[in-house]
Amino acid sequence: MKYNLEKGSQTVYALQYHFVTVTKYRADILTDEIAERLGEIASDISEDFGVSIQNVNGGSDHVHILFTAKPTTNLTKFINSLKGVSSRKVRDEYPETRQALDSAFWQPGYFLATTGQVSIDVLMEYVEDQ
Template sequence: MESYLQSGSHTVYALRYHFVTVTKYRADILTDERLERVAEVAHEIAEDFEADIKNVDGGTDHVHILFTTKPTTDLTKFINSLKGVTSRRIRQEYPEVKQTLEDAFWQPGYFLATTGQVSLDVLMDYVENQ
């Protein structure tokens, strides 16, 4: 397995996460274009948090995001920014979405797991084939 170790001035770490969120009411509204836009916005947000998005994919009602972070990253703030900003941007840029989802784009909850000993390549393959 390839090593994905990162390092700081006094630390070595491998913090890899698998994040999944679903659309409000599991509405089938994520077209390929909208999913691509979610990915673009996620990359922008990740830069602000010094996180690295490895892959974004999903279906018509959910998104998988694989990312790495530093040990100092506030995961709650990062996830809230991912969900909040992507929700706002999608609803602004695709007004037709408001007909289905007026107040929110994502369900309040989400799934977040560390990847453990599974290689990033295996996870990327899993996400791409969802």
């Protein structure tokens, strides 16, 4: 089993996450230009949290972000910052989004899952064979 490993002073880890958030009321307002800007904003914010953005994509009403993090990353703070800052910046830079949405850009909730570099079945087999 081979992982893409990161290293800290006394740790070795591989922490990847899949994050999804949805526009308020699932409004169809995410154009390609706005999605690209969201990727830039995510990259800027990630630097402050020691997070590395791997990919940003989505549809007209949602965004998917794949990222890697450190074991010490406060994921809640990172995601709250990501949603708050991106909401403010996109609404300021793209006034048409303000017209489509009253007070908030994103729905309050989100989806976050850890991703593995191997399937759970392969991992279970590996652990059983140890």
